[in-house]
Amino acid sequence: MxxxxxxxxxxxxxxxxxxxxxxxxxxxxxxxxxxxxxxxxxxxxxxxxxxxxxxxxxxxxxxxxxxxxxxxxxxxxxxxxxxxxxxxxxxxxxxxxxxxxxxxxxxxxxxxxxxxxxxxxxxxxxxxxxxxxxxxxxxxxxxxxxxxxxxxxGYGSAAKYIGTSTKEVIRDCLGFSYKKKNVTVIEVMGRNAGWLTGATALSKAEDCDGPDLIYLPEIPFDIEKFTKKVETLLKKKDIVVAAVSEGIKNKEGKYICEFSAGSSTKDAFGHIQMTGTAAYLANYIHEKLGCKTRSVEFSTLQRSAxxxxxxxxxxxxxxxxxxxxxxxxxxxxxxxxxxxxxxxxxxxxxxxxxxxxxxxxxEKVVPREWINKDGDYVTDEFVSYLKPLIxxxxxxxxxxxxxxxxxxxxxxxxxxxxxxxx
Amino acid sequence: MxxxxxxxxxxxxxxxxxxxxxxxxxxxxxxxxxxxxxxxxxxxxxxxxxxxxxxxxxxxxxxxxxxxxxxxxxxxxxxxxxxxxxxxxxxxxxxxxxxxxxxxxxxxxxxxxxxxxxxxxxxxxxxxxxxxxxxxxxxxxxxxxxxxxxxxxGYGSAAKYIGTSTKEVIRDCLGFSYKKKNVTVIEVMGRNAGWLTGATALSKAEDCDGPDLIYLPEIPFDIEKFTKKVETLLKKKDIVVAAVSEGIKNKEGKYICEFSAGSSTKDAFGHIQMTGTAAYLANYIHEKLGCKTRSVEFSTLQRSAxxxxxxxxxxxxxxxxxxxxxxxxxxxxxxxxxxxxxxxxxxxxxxxxxxxxxxxxxEKVVPREWINKDGDYVTDEFVSYLKPLIxxxxxxxxxxxxxxxxxxxxxxxxxxxxxxxx
Missing domain, CATH: 3.40.50.450 (Rossmann fold)
Structure with missing residues (x-):
């Protein structure tokens, strides 16, 4: 027995x-x-x-x-x-x-x-x-x-939700794009690994251009370079959508969310509770470039959908x-x-x-060769790896x-x- | 012809x-x-x-x-x-x-x-x-x-999304409730009318208690009373979930989101662009009551899902x-x-x-008799009205x-x- x-x-x-x-x-x-x-x-x-x-x-x-x-x-x-x-x-x-x-x-x-x-x-x-x-x-x-x-x-379902919601957010932005440029920053979970943030690329298809920029925590985040990229993109198109991981850090190793207000609590494993990265970047872009910006956090919705x-x-x-x-x-x-x-x-x-x-x-992070040279998008290999799972x-x-x-x-x-x- | x-x-x-x-x-x-x-x-x-x-x-x-x-x-x-x-x-x-x-x-x-x-x-x-x-x-x-x-x-679909997501957020909160009280504030769209915020009550069913508190913009918001309510609830239960409209105002008529950082832009019709109400309240509760808090904004997801x-x-x-x-x-x-x-x-x-x-x-707002006496929940009549639409x-x-x-x-x-x- x-x-x-x-x-x-x-x-x-x-x-x-x-x-x-x-x-x-x-x-x-x-x-x-x-x-x-x-x-x-x-x-x-x-x-x-x-x-x-x-x-x-x-x-x-x-x-x-x-x-x-x-x-x-x-x-x-x-x-x-x-x-x-x-x-x-x-x-x-x-x-x-x-x-x-x-x-x-x-x-x-x-x-x-x-x-x-x-x-x-x-x-x-x-x-x-x-x-x-x-x-x-x-x-x-x-x-x-x-x-x-x-x-x-758990990854496949979160990715499916992130891909779907990114697509719906992009459609939403497109509707309002006449004579009014707008920049949207989407914040996705992932402290040290960019697997979830990369999933925003799933939205790219025959009916959607996908996000313009994707920043994973594997690559140091350069806010000046980011601003420059957005500025250049805004010359060519009316809406710019950037997806960022909650865990992106600058090259000194400081989390971008730490520049934002109120994010200092730690859990039992010593991990910082993160939030506010997208809001910080949206405000930053608004101040630097003057265009309308918005931030969207997928928050806990992405892990329980x-x-x-x-x-x-x-x-x-x-x-x-x-x-x-x-x-x-x-x-x-x-x-x-x-x-x-x-x-x-x-x-x-x-x-x-x-x-x-x-x-x-x-911790298994996204391999460097699955991130493009500039460090602001995932490669086709990344998407091919992910697609069957959704x-x-x-x-x-x-x-x-x-x-x-x-x-x-x-x-x-x-x-x-x-x-x-x- | x-x-x-x-x-x-x-x-x-x-x-x-x-x-x-x-x-x-x-x-x-x-x-x-x-x-x-x-x-x-x-x-x-x-x-x-x-x-x-x-x-x-x-x-x-x-x-x-x-x-x-x-x-x-x-x-x-x-x-x-x-x-x-x-x-x-x-x-x-x-x-x-x-x-x-x-x-x-x-x-x-x-x-x-x-x-x-x-x-x-x-x-x-x-x-x-x-x-x-x-x-x-x-x-x-x-x-x-x-x-x-x-x-x-458009209302029925947004309500269906809000009801579903609220239910998923509540489940998420419940999972983490052991020996660690937590308060979640959900922010829902609706500048002057609380129809959407009231839709969070749809999550209440045999398998879910629904949110504990629902604040519509029709009723002046009293932050002290809110804090007191949360404190009382935390004595009886481990998680408290409050849903608030982005447009709630105090009795002086000032938007709660105006107490938060960065929300001063207006559109062509003179409407203030709102955001940050839930984040402000979550921080406020954390400071006053010391428990773990979180804010979730349904943002543009709720109107394009x-x-x-x-x-x-x-x-x-x-x-x-x-x-x-x-x-x-x-x-x-x-x-x-x-x-x-x-x-x-x-x-x-x-x-x-x-x-x-x-x-x-x-603007058609929620009738006073469809909001409870305390002004912190919708009545059964509200839910009966809404349910067929989802x-x-x-x-x-x-x-x-x-x-x-x-x-x-x-x-x-x-x-x-x-x-x-x-």
Missing amino acids: KGNVLVGQSGGPTAVINSSLAGVFKTAMDRGFNKVYGMRYGIQGFLDEQYVDMSKYVKNELDLELLKRTPSAFLGTCRYKLPAIHEDKEVYEKIFHLLDKMDIEVLIYIGGNDSMDTIQKLSDYAILTGAKQRFIGCPKTIDNDLALTDHTP SHLASRIDINEAFMVGGAAIKAADEGLSGMMVVIDRLSDDPYQSTTGVYDVHRIANG QGDYTPMMVDGLPRHLTMNTKGYKDLYKVFNE | KGNVLVGQSGGPTAVINSSLAGVFKTAMDRGFNKVYGMRYGIQGFLDEQYVDMSKYVKNELDLELLKRTPSAFLGTCRYKLPAIHEDKEVYEKIFHLLDKMDIEVLIYIGGNDSMDTIQKLSDYAILTGAKQRFIGCPKTIDNDLALTDHTP SHLASRIDINEAFMVGGAAIKAADEGLSGMMVVIDRLSDDPYQSTTGVYDVHRIANG QGDYTPMMVDGLPRHLTMNTKGYKDLYKVFNE
């Missing part, structure tokens, strides 16, 4: 993180595990013995499909860094005591770089102490900055969840599941596993005009069942 | 303004008008003799369907106020000279309050001078602030375009088409017409992973035809 599975979610949410959770649950059930428990708010909540029995919420196929379509962490998430093992053994003793008590055989943690740090420490501790539990990481991040995987679940999720992404997120259970079931531990791209056309992918020590705390839709279940999500409300769903009869 | 039709778009864009354009074009063709010309950039572009023959771009049913799904003004728009007739007769002489030259029999102007001012002046001038052209206004505005019509095309348009809205926008042509064809002039609601369940509507003098330059989807035509739009690019659409074979 197999034991139980414990699954947690950690770090920033994505539109498809719950599809991985669904994959973990479904595969664990299919493979004969006893129960699947979900940590509430990741390892932080678990340390307070906060967990739930997933079967209470996923009772049938409709619930499972709803879960796949629900954005943000269904179980709740955290940004909580485990101490180094030699610094605080008590935390580990507590965790392993709980795992034993709950008869946990497998722990799956769905997250990004920081979450893989958690998997690494837990599996190291298990090896050191001879604990029997197995630990597998399941990749998740809109940032696409995990090493060794072709891409991360499950209404525009990519089918490839939802399916792959589900697949890596299942692969994590399979790997653990086959005896592996201290590994992260990765996605391997088999072919581009038709797009095909499969899963693999890598030692989590090779992944944790690293294909297909995973139609939301619409109830009363809005997409429906799964929640821990166990009172039942009257309105939902009116629409989707079981 | 009938003459030609001239159609223009004016004011802020919507997700469905081009569906009205499609309705004008299709109905004019069906009713035997000769040609449909489109003003480029409204009356401002037309004064420079900027216009196009619509048949060049809408050649078949596929183009027509694409046009209905294209956000922002296909023809381009303007914020241009015609002078009073006694102030500058030359402008009118020029316009009517062009109308004669182009054999225009009917002029349709798709827009909001300011655009109805244009229809009113042109039809007044025609009556004064005995000109034969007829002028009909076609309602359009996400703001829903036009008098005498049950609602305006055709990827989430409401089917009711797209269909009604098309219908009012057709009704404008029908009214003109039947000899009317100086009128605006309105939407009359026939029943709520099932929702049914039809069109009517009103003298544009009764509509132009007025129903149904009008699936975007997806090409290569993104929604496709119609453009004036006449090189043809290779990628599109690969997907949608004619």
Whole structure:
């Protein structure tokens, strides 16, 4: 008889993180595990013995499909860094005591770089102490900055939202372009890696010119050169649209958003909370060039827009969840599941596993050769790499005009069942 | 033999303004008008003799369907106020000279309050001078602030986007709520009318609590009372979400956004360009209460998100375009088409017409009785009124992973035809 599975979610949410959770649950059930428990708010909540029995919420196929379509962490998430093992053994003793008590055989943690740090420490501790539990990481991040995987679940859907919204913003700008030049600066998430900002290039197609300039955090940002570029472009065209990463820095290494008002809070991993880069640049251009400017921040909308999720992404997120259970079931531990791209056309992918020590705390940035020489656009190779990941839709279940999500409300769903009869 | 039709778009864009354009074009063709010309950039572009023959771009049913799904003004728009007739007769002489030259029999102007001012002046001038052209206004505005019509095309789709995005933002906040209270302030468009901000209440359903507080511009905003409310709520729950209109003012009549940095530009109608209300309030709460805060601006995304348009809205926008042509064809002039609601369940509507003098330059705000006593939420009546308008989807035509739009690019659409074979 197999034991139980414990699954947690950690770090920033994505539109498809719950599809991985669904994959973990479904595969664990299919493979004969006893129960699947979900940590509430990741390892932080678990340390307070906060967990739930997933079967209470996923009772049938409709619930499972709803879960796949629900954005943000269904179980709740955290940004909580485990101490180094030699610094605080008590935390580990507590965790392993709980795992034993709950008869946990497998722990799956769905997250990004920081979450893989958690998997690494837990599996190291298990090896050191001879604990029997197995630990597998399941990749998740809109940032696409995990090493060794072709891409991360969550990236494709965020990119689809960013591409679509960029296209709609550009159309909006075009409408107002008569005898009134305007410059729009779009701010996209991505602290150190420009994968998301590069996704604005998806908007370039037969029916849209795409943004004029794209600035990734990989390249030092030169505000004078930027202003000059905008000025030159305004001589040729009426609207200029620039996409910038929230994390662009000048050549002295100072974030552009730090020049803006109010952005000094840091999270538990020491990351600065960023915002205001586009607003700062829009004001700067307005003052220097005198034209009308506007800033648009995609903000948290880009990481939770499950209404525009990519089918490839939802399916792959589900697949890596299942692969994590399979790997653990086959005896592996201290590994992260990765996605391997088999072919581009038709797009095909499969899963693999890598030692989590090779992944944790690293950051995969956009290769220099996928950014143009001037450092203000992505290349065709970048777009070709990204395009397969945004294909297909995973139609939301619409109830009363809005997409429906799964929640821990166990009172039942009257309105939902009116629409989707079981 | 009938003459030609001239159609223009004016004011802020919507997700469905081009569906009205499609309705004008299709109905004019069906009713035997000769040609449909489109003003480029409204009356401002037309004064420079900027216009196009619509048949060049809408050649078949596929183009027509694409046009209905294209956000922002296909023809381009303007914020241009015609002078009073006694102030500058030359402008009118020029316009009517062009109308004669182009054999225009009917002029349709798709827009909001300011655009109805244009229809009113042109039809007044025609009556004064005995000109034969007829002028009909076609309602359009996400703001829903036009008098005498049950609602305006564009409002339903913006509301659907706002409701969906609010729900996704709330889910995002919930994920991070463990041992870390957070307050999110969402900023929604709407200068003097709170119709759009009230739409955040749509997110309240079996699977979502909706925002905690909703502040419309109809009620003076008291920042101390707001802070107190947030403080009280934080004692009971971990996340607080407040939705505010960009146009909220304190009881002295000063816009909250004016307390924020950089918001002093005015447009041709003397309206202040607003932004920064939510950021200001988020900072204020952070300073006063010390909790983590975030601001989210839906910005121009909310008025151009055709990827989430409401089917009711797209269909009604098309219908009012057709009704404008029908009214003109039947000899009317100086009128605006309105939407009359026939029943709520099932929702049914039809069109009517009103003298544009009764509509132009007025603003319909949210009735006091549809706002709660404390002035910080909308009532059930408000939601019941709005709900029918967001129903149904009008699936975007997806090409290569993104929604496709119609453009004036006449090189043809290779990628599109690969997907949608004619």
